[in-house]
Amino acid sequence: MGFNTSLSGISAANADLNVTANNIANVNTVGFKESRAEFADVLNSTGYGLRNNAIGSGVRLTNVAQQFSQGNIDQTGRSLDLAIEGEGFFTLNMNGTRVYSRAGNFQPDKNGYVTNPQGARLQVYSPSADGTRFDGALADLRLLSSDSPPRPTSRLELAFTLPANTKEPTITPFDPASSNSYNFSSGGITVFDSLGVGHVQTSYFVKTATPNEWEVYNFVDGVPVNNGSVPADPDATPPVPAVIGAPTLLQFSDSGALVSPTDGKINLGTFTPSTGAGQLTMNLDISGSTQYGEKFNQYNTGQDGYASGKLNEINISEQGVVYARYSNGVDTALGQVALTNFNNPQGLLSQGNNLWSETYASGTPRVGAPGSSDLGQVQAGSLEASTVDLTQQLVNMITAQRNFQANAQMLSTQDQITQTVINIR
Incomplete structure (x- = not known):
């Protein structure tokens, strides 16, 4: 009996050493969770089930439990390196099977899908059509490699101050080719057509004989545009066509407000x-323009269009929203990282390669967005270090x-006692 008890102690100590060795071997493994060997005593029953004088029969390994504590978060500066600050696991698709990981060292594969080193694809919530919601089905995250499409300009902004003491031009009528036929012109605003080609919109300001009144003529690429100030009148006799490039009257109050x-x-x-783009x-x-002082001042310009853009970088927010940022300033949401948590993470089955799969003991997986419920937040450009101290x-x-040495010594002592008994005469 004593031999078996000591052997069980040696076996338990050896298992403890193996667990410790595995922890030390993974001290630099990203997202690794240290394990702990858990033991239980072995107690034999007597013939009648009485235990008041029963002696234990050794020890046995009952569980190797991984400790899902938070690891240190190390900055890497790489946009696809992700760390979870708090609870939860990255949700991955491994050839159609759902697996989970705390290791966020992701990279795109040859087809643009974001994967871990073993090829499991990171799962995200698909964005809505307008990119404002992420409540769709889970999908593989794929980085866009195509250009961002252009957006045609529909709204321009121009804010200026016209000098109140200006006189009418010396030459009439207005001619954009003659600087003496107008008082001031804007610096020009670049607008974009549906093909992303830029065009220049220019405004020319002409002081009228009426106090506090100006005319403004608008051109795009030197072509007058219809300001709508003189519309067509088909009922007139003869019919009056619309005046293309007719001026718009600007009137200011005696305090200079438009x-x-x-x-x-x-x-x-x-x-x-002329590029073949749509109209x-x-x-x-x-609005906000004024008539003050003695100098012309243009202090704000803007427009809502943009040209096509090249992909510059991938940015991921703390809420796990993945944005593709383009050279034209456009941010396109590609999805929101999906995190999964379990009632009993220690019930997960380790698959190796920093991956786990659900079991009956782990409970039903709960999938959600970072920062919701009990799920942690995502830090981009970071990796969670091993929890091994x-x-x-x-x-x-x-x-x-x-422990190993003590049990081995106990085995040697048992041997000596046995030899003494055998040698009794």
Whole structure:
């Protein structure tokens, strides 16, 4: 009996050493969770089930439990390196099978899918059509390699101050080729057609004989655009056509505030590009413009169109939203990283390669967005380090070694006692 008891102790100490060795071997493994060997005593029953004088029969290994504590988060600066701060696991698709991991060292494969080193694809919530919601089905995250499409300009902004003491031009009528036929011109705003080609919109300001009144002429690429100030009148006799490029009247109050147009908006009508793109229908917003002082000042320009763009970088927020950022300033949401948690993470089945799979003991997986429920947040450009404390493991190693030696010594003592009994005469 004593021999078997000591052998069980040696076996348990050896198992403890093996667990410690595995922890030390993975001290630098990304997302690794240290394990702990758990033991239970072995107690034989007497013939009648009485235990008050029963002696134990050794020890046995009952469980090797991984400790799912938070590891240190190390900055890497690489956009596809992800770390979870808090609870949860990355959700991965391994050839149609759902697996889970805390290791966030991801990279794109040859087809643009974001995978771990073993090829399991990172799962995300698909974005809605407008990119504002992420409540669709889970899908493989795939990085876009195509250009961002252009957006045609529909709204322009121009804010300026016209000098109140300006006189009418010396030359009439207005001619954009003659600088003496107008007082001031804007620096030009680049607008974009549906093919992403840029065009220049310019406004020319002409002081009228009426106090606090100006005319503004608008051109795109030197072509006058219909401001809508002189519309067509087909019922007139003879019919009156629309005046293309007719000016819009600007009127200011005696305190310099813009009073006409009342909403501060000028309809530029349509412009047909020569590039083969569709017609541009634009409005010019000049609200906030004033008539003050003695100098012309243009202090704000803007427009809502943009050209096509090349992919510059991938950015991931703390909520796990993956954005593709393009050279034209557009951010396109590709999806939201899906995290999964379990009631009993220690019930997960280790698959190796920093992967786990669910079991009956782990409970039903709960999938959600980072930061929701009990799920942690995602940190991009970071990796979660191994939870192994090397100093503690070295102490565990010494303890297990002493246990091994003590049980071996017990086995030697049992042998000596047996030899003494055999030698009795």
